[in-house]
Amino acid sequence: MRRDIVDHANAVDRIVEERAIERIVFDYAYYLDMNMPEKMIELFVDDCEVSYAPNFGATGIEDYAKTLDGIGTFFRATSHHVSNIVIDWVSDSEATLRAAVLAIHRYTKERPDGILYGQYHDVVVKQDGQWKFKKRILKTVMTTDYHVRASNPIGRVE
Structure with missing residues (x-):
């Protein structure tokens, strides 16, 4: 097969994989906003590491599931x-990614809506085709x- 055809096919495959990675990023946000923690958990590997802030995160899927307990009662909407x-x-089955996030939180308690401006820094892996x-x-x-x-x-770099 001609090299230019192989290179093109590889580029198309890479784009398809990148779209699949973007999809889990968007699904995470959607499942969080829809109060679907059980679907959020499905987006993580068993030995995941999650950090939302110092002393607030999890190591392993069971600990991560515990961090999601009560999100439906804490937030009226996000x-x-x-x-x-x-x-x-990194390889065909691992990538790093960064993404900007704007997150608006409406609380169940009487308080102003909370807004977070930030970035996600992730490592994603392909397991069992996902x-x-x-x-x-x-x-x-x-x-x-x-x-x-x-x-x-x-x-920031100063």
């Missing part, structure tokens, strides 16, 4: 907007009336 996704390939999160770190640029005071700051 709206997560994810963009600027950049995928860097892309899943291996590591998910939320880094924060700033917040407005948000419920978590401590954050994982992004850290």
Whole structure:
């Protein structure tokens, strides 16, 4: 087969895989906004690592499931907007990615809506033909009336 045809086929395959990775990022936001923690859990590998803020995260799927307990009673509604996704390939079955996130939180308690501006920094792996999160770190640029005071700051180059 001609080299240019093989290169084109490989590029198309890579684009298809990138779209599948983007889909889990968007599904995560949708499942969170729809209060579907059981669907969120399906997006992670068993030995996942998750960090939303210092001292708030999980190692392993069981610990992660515990962090999702009560999200339906804590938030009246949420709206997560994810963009600027950049995928860097480690291998055919692993990639790192970063994405911008704007998350708006309406609380069940009487308080102002909380807004988080930040980035997701992820490691995704392909297991049994499906892309899943291996590591998910939320880094924060700033917040407005948000419920978590401590954050994982992004850290800018000075």
